[in-house]
Amino acid sequence: MLTKLTGGRVYDPAHGIDGQVMDLYIRDGRLIARPGDDEKISKEYDLRGKVVMAGAIDMHTHIGGGKVNIARMMLPEDHRADPVAHSELCRAGCGHVAPSTLTTGYRYAEMGYTAGFEPAILPVNARQAHLEMGDTPIIDKGGYAMLGSDDYFLRMLTAKKDQNAINDYVAWTLHASQAIGIKVVNPGGISAFKFNQRALDLDAQHAYYQVSPRDVLKSLSRAVHELGIAHPLHVHANNLGVPGNLDTTLKTMGASEGYPLHLTHIQFHSYGTEGDRKFSSGAAAIAEAINQHQHISADVGQILFGQTVTASGDSMRQHANAGLANPNKSVIMDIECDAGCGVVPFKYRDQNFVNALQWAIGLEIFLLVDDPWRIFLTTDHPNGAPFTSYPHLIRLLMDKSFRNDMFTKLNLDAQAMSTLAGINREYSLYEIAIMTRAGAAKLVGLHDRGHLGVGAAADITVYTEDADREKMFSKPDYVFKDGTLVVRNGQVVQVTWGSTHTVRPEFDRSVEQDLRGHFDRYHTMKLDHVKVSDDEIAEGGRGRVQVQPCLGRREKTR
Amino acid sequence: MVNFVGSSLLDSVRIKDVTCTACGMLCDDLVVARALNSNTLSVVEHGCSRSAALLQHPPAKPSARVHGKEVDHASAIQAATALLQQAKQPLIAGLGTDVQGMRAVLRLADHIGATLDHMNSAAMLRNTLVVQQSGWQVTTLTEVRNRADLIVAIGTDIVSALPRFFERCVWVEATLFDQAPAERDIVFLGGRHDDLGFASSPDGRPAQVLPCDMEQIPELVAALRALVTGRSLPVDQVAGIAMQDLQQLAQHLREARYSVLAWSAASLDYAHAELSIANITGIVSQLNQTTRSAGLPAGGSNGDSSVNQTSVWTTGYPLPNSYARQHPDYDPWQHSSAQQAAHADAVLWISSLDPSRRPPPSDTPTIVLGHAAMQFEQEPAVYIPIGTPGVDHSGTAFRCDSVVSLPLKPLRPSPLPSLSSVILDMEAALHASQKGDAHAD
Numbered sequence: 001m002l003t004k005l006t007g008g009r010v011y012d013p014a015h016g017i018d019g020q021v022m023d024l025y026i027r028d029g030r031l032i033a034r035p036g037d038d039e040k041i042s043k044e045y046d047l048r049g050k051v052v053m054a055g056a057i058d059m060h061t062h063i064g065g066g067k068v069n070i071a072r073m074m075l076p077e078d079h080r081a082d083p084v085a086h087s088e089l090c091r092a093g094c095g096h097v098a099p100s101t102l103t104t105g106y107r108y109a110e111m112g113y114t115a116g117f118e119p120a121i122l123p124v125n126a127r128q129a130h131l132e133m134g135d136t137p138i139i140d141k142g143g144y145a146m147l148g149s150d151d152y153f154l155r156m157l158t159a160k161k162d163q164n165a166i167n168d169y170v171a172w173t174l175h176a177s178q179a180i181g182i183k184v185v186n187p188g189g190i191s192a193f194k195f196n197q198r199a200l201d202l203d204a205q206h207a208y209y210q211v212s213p214r215d216v217l218k219s220l221s222r223a224v225h226e227l228g229i230a231h232p233l234h235v236h237a238n239n240l241g242v243p244g245n246l247d248t249t250l251k252t253m254g255a256s257e258g259y260p261l262h263l264t265h266i267q268f269h270s271y272g273t274e275g276d277r278k279f280s281s282g283a284a285a286i287a288e289a290i291n292q293h294q295h296i297s298a299d300v301g302q303i304l305f306g307q308t309v310t311a312s313g314d315s316m317r318q319h320a321n322a323g324l325a326n327p328n329k330s331v332i333m334d335i336e337c338d339a340g341c342g343v344v345p346f347k348y349r350d351q352n353f354v355n356a357l358q359w360a361i362g363l364e365i366f367l368l369v370d371d372p373w374r375i376f377l378t379t380d381h382p383n384g385a386p387f388t389s390y391p392h393l394i395r396l397l398m399d400k401s402f403r404n405d406m407f408t409k410l411n412l413d414a415q416a417m418s419t420l421a422g423i424n425r426e427y428s429l430y431e432i433a434i435m436t437r438a439g440a441a442k443l444v445g446l447h448d449r450g451h452l453g454v455g456a457a458a459d460i461t462v463y464t465e466d467a468d469r470e471k472m473f474s475k476p477d478y479v480f481k482d483g484t485l486v487v488r489n490g491q492v493v494q495v496t497w498g499s500t501h502t503v504r505p506e507f508d509r510s511v512e513q514d515l516r517g518h519f520d521r522y523h524t525m526k527l528d529h530v531k532v533s534d535d536e537i538a539e540g541g542r543g544r545v546q547v548q549p550c551l552g553r554r555e556k557t558r
Numbered sequence: 559m560v561n562f563v564g565s566s567l568l569d570s571v572r573i574k575d576v577t578c579t580a581c582g583m584l585c586d587d588l589v590v591a592r593a594l595n596s597n598t599l600s601v602v603e604h605g606c607s608r609s610a611a612l613l614q615h616p617p618a619k620p621s622a623r624v625h626g627k628e629v630d631h632a633s634a635i636q637a638a639t640a641l642l643q644q645a646k647q648p649l650i651a652g653l654g655t656d657v658q659g660m661r662a663v664l665r666l667a668d669h670i671g672a673t674l675d676h677m678n679s680a681a682m683l684r685n686t687l688v689v690q691q692s693g694w695q696v697t698t699l700t701e702v703r704n705r706a707d708l709i710v711a712i713g714t715d716i717v718s719a720l721p722r723f724f725e726r727c728v729w730v731e732a733t734l735f736d737q738a739p740a741e742r743d744i745v746f747l748g749g750r751h752d753d754l755g756f757a758s759s760p761d762g763r764p765a766q767v768l769p770c771d772m773e774q775i776p777e778l779v780a781a782l783r784a785l786v787t788g789r790s791l792p793v794d795q796v797a798g799i800a801m802q803d804l805q806q807l808a809q810h811l812r813e814a815r816y817s818v819l820a821w822s823a824a825s826l827d828y829a830h831a832e833l834s835i836a837n838i839t840g841i842v843s844q845l846n847q848t849t850r851s852a853g854l855p856a857g858g859s860n861g862d863s864s865v866n867q868t869s870v871w872t873t874g875y876p877l878p879n880s881y882a883r884q885h886p887d888y889d890p891w892q893h894s895s896a897q898q899a900a901h902a903d904a905v906l907w908i909s910s911l912d913p914s915r916r917p918p919p920s921d922t923p924t925i926v927l928g929h930a931a932m933q934f935e936q937e938p939a940v941y942i943p944i945g946t947p948g949v950d951h952s953g954t955a956f957r958c959d960s961v962v963s964l965p966l967k968p969l970r971p972s973p974l975p976s977l978s979s980v981i982l983d984m985e986a987a988l989h990a991s992q993k994g995d996a997h998a999d
């Protein structure tokens with residue numbers, strides 16, 4: 001079967017293609033070079049006048065695993081407002097802030113997204129994350145395994161174990177959790193909270209282990225680099241949401257001593273203490289630092305107004321914020337000497353000074369960071385807003401007058417504290433394609449996604465050009481997933497199951513000996529049962545595991 | 559082909575690291591022997607009486623039955639499908655299964671507009687309502703094992719719910735943080751328990767016991783919450799427990815570094831028990847203002863946690879819930895089996911883990927997809943024997959802390975179909991007959 005997409009205006013930043021009119025050819029789910037004239041085209045789509053991009057990739061979205069399911073369990077009132085009935089093709093579910101797995105897959109696809117990455121897979125909870133992602137149709141998925149507050153790692157750090165041993169443990173975790181990256185959340189802080197510490201700054205000592213978040217960051221960022229995996233250490237920094245955390249964030253950028261770091265939902269970490277209310281925008285300083293430091297990338301974690309729910313591994317900070325819950329309920333957990341979590345429903349209001357300024361800070365960061373290859377479009381779904389608000393966010397970035405109209409509706413004191421109205425930048429379609437496709441694929445390490453070159457998977461989204469970018473990005477004309485037409489006019493027309501992307505760096509398997517002893521001595525689960533197998537992921541025809549290449553192990557870089 | 563890993567010991571095979579699903583603890587360290595001639599199973603190491611009961615049933619493949627008459631599998635599927643197809647308000651209940659079984663159930667329920675309820679949902683709901691109304695702060699088994707310095711069991715001896723709790727989480731050899739496990743303090747608050755010898759520390763220190771009748775637990779936990787919050791109560795006893803003892807307990811909780819308050823929703827079997835649980839988690843929340851404390855919902859059986867988790871991610875809602883209006887709906891009172899019993903015109907009862915959990919007696923036509931050892935007082939309209947996950951076929955189960963899930967592996971070759979394969983057969987039959995209908999139009 002040979003499919004031709006004719007005459008679309010193509011945005012493929014991985015190949016420097018900026019709105020060029022081109023034909024694309026698909027065979028067996030992949031993009032191929034222009035075939036010979038004698039080859040029969042089985043299906044042709046006339047895309048003249050349409051905008052063509054690779055399928056979008058959400059590099060940080062909470063779509064699977066324990067805390068997401070707690071959020072679902074907690075919020076029947078939110079589901080009730082968005083019931084999703086079954087159709088001929090699609091199964092029933094629910095939407096809005098903590099959608100059901102099935103609805104998550106359909107709605108991402110209907111928005112032109114073909115992949116999403118769960119950023120906080122607790123190794124002991126990895127099976128659940130994959131079960132949920134396995135029930136998420138159409139899109140590809142994957143995730144980052146969480147380390148840094150697990151007792152095994154912290155003990156290694158305290159014992160000053162050789163970096164190579166740490167690298168082996170990190171690699172083992174990637175394999176066991178079927179992950180494509182490593183994330184650290186409030187480095188050391190989740191564990192510190194279990195010892196009743198309520199804050200942990202970058203250079204503060206963990207009360208029991210006598211190591212600092214800086215030590216954790218150094219060790220893990222180096223491990224990730226030396227293992228040769230593409231995705232830099234994914235960092236949810238200390239002091240989330242704390243006024244003045246800007247300083248911690250700036251120092252965190254230096255903590256890896258040059259090893260790459262990805263700072264996630266950086267909006268929540270860009271707060272100063274200026275002004276009468278001791279809460280101000282640190283966006284300018286943060287953006288400037290990102291511009292200066294080539295080894296740093298970030299996603300924004302934009303907030304948008306309305307009801308949502310925050311779900312995080314950061315039990316320390318979520319416990320501190322539980323008093324702000326709306327509706328007034330929260331779940332906080334200590335988990336298996338591995339990690340923790342906190343789920344706190346939240347309502348962002350444009351007349352609230354802090355919320356309004358948070359909104360502005362996120363947009364300031366988007367607009368002040370120069371390099372779209374190093375800044376990514378996220379709401380930290382659902383923490384800042386549900387992922388279904390992405391088209392609205394894209395419009396805010398692409399349309400200055402729309403943005404300024406929204407700005408004038410904000411709390412007046414917040415307006416006075418923001419430079420947003422003075423920023424003229426508007427993102428181009430090319431830049432949006434970088435942030436949501438080419439850049440995201442490069443950052444996550446998806447070699448055959450996020451671009452439209454020969455050999456790439458045919459994950460393709462086609463839009464009708466519209467000055468109203470929200471409208472344009474809400475309802476693509478066509479979405480192809482691995483070459484199959486899955487969405488037409490913003491509606492699912494075929495349900496497929498995507499792949500789960502992982503990475504498997506080499507490591508010394510003898511690391512299991514000590515780890516097995518540790519599990520037998522201290523845990524309530526066998527080490528072998530922590531591991532998630534390929535069969536479990538592919539079970540029931542729900543997709544397959546795709547192992548993305550990595551650079552290969554680098555021993556002791558310095 | 560299933561690969562049965564194990565070492566042959568003359569006439570039996572030993573299988574290591576077996577996961578037991580008989581309670582919410584999901585111990586995964588069992589050693590099970592399988593007799594080579596008969597394929598019967600026995601727990602050789604690390605079991606308890608409940609795990610022995612789970613594995614005691616010899617392999618059997620009873621025939622499927624329709625109205626008590628033995629029929630082949632295909633005819634039973636036809637009969638079951640016909641019943642469901644005629645039903646306007648089908649109820650799928652029991653739900654003693656695992657994640658994979660529940661995935662199949664949810665697909666079928668979506669298709670036929672069924673209401674769903676688990677046999678344990680009355681107990682489960684007591685916890686669910688607390689999560690939905692106030693939330694809670696809780697912990698998991700490995701944290702308890704390594705951190706707890708004070709465990710307060712409220713209205714439960716814990717071991718009735720989780721038989722190996724003290725062996726695996728309390729009187730252990732070592733903890734991660736230099737705490738001597740033997741120094742842990744155990745308090746049983748409320749309820750009346752016969753023998754608490756298992757709760758004495760290895761050096762013989764008995765647990766503290768503050769007993770009262772179960773019906774008095776609401777006032778007891780309300781009083782303790784008030785004391786922990788720093789209020790004083792102008793009475794000299796609550797539920798027969800001296801105020802001084804309660805004050806001491808409150809003080810002990812405030813001084814503990816990591817206290818764990820455990821309850822078993824199943825044993826809090828009185829009206830509005832969720833309010834008692836909310837008071838327990840309220841105590842935890844108060845303690846966490848200054849020190850660390852966590853709740854532990856102990857209990858679970860018959861796949862309740864697995865089924866609930868799977869339902870939540872698939873529909874958004876815990877059990878009971880319903881697809882009767884084409885989309886998932888959640889009304890825990892309306893959708894409970896007790897209420898549905900009056901409305902349902904067909905019941906599909908599922909119990910793959912425990913043959914003693916039969917459908918409640920009723921006049922409603924009932925299909926049972928059940929354990930091969932199931933015996934009936936009231937023969938159902940259709941009975942199709944199914945395998946047990948983790949014994950006859952593979953699967954996945956969730957522990958009572960809802961965080962850890964474990965892979966279940968088959969322990970013997972089995973002729974019994976899994977629940978999900980039976981449901982696939984039913985869906986194929988439904989599909990075929992719906993096609994037939996379309997042609998007839």
Ligand code: SF4
Pocket residue numbers: 578579580581582583584585604605606607608609720721722723
């Ligand atoms: S404690 Fe529970 S899980 Fe463990 S062996 Fe006994 S019944 Fe099975």
Ligand SMILES: [Zn+2]
Pocket residue numbers: 060062119264265380383
């Ligand atoms: Zn996040």
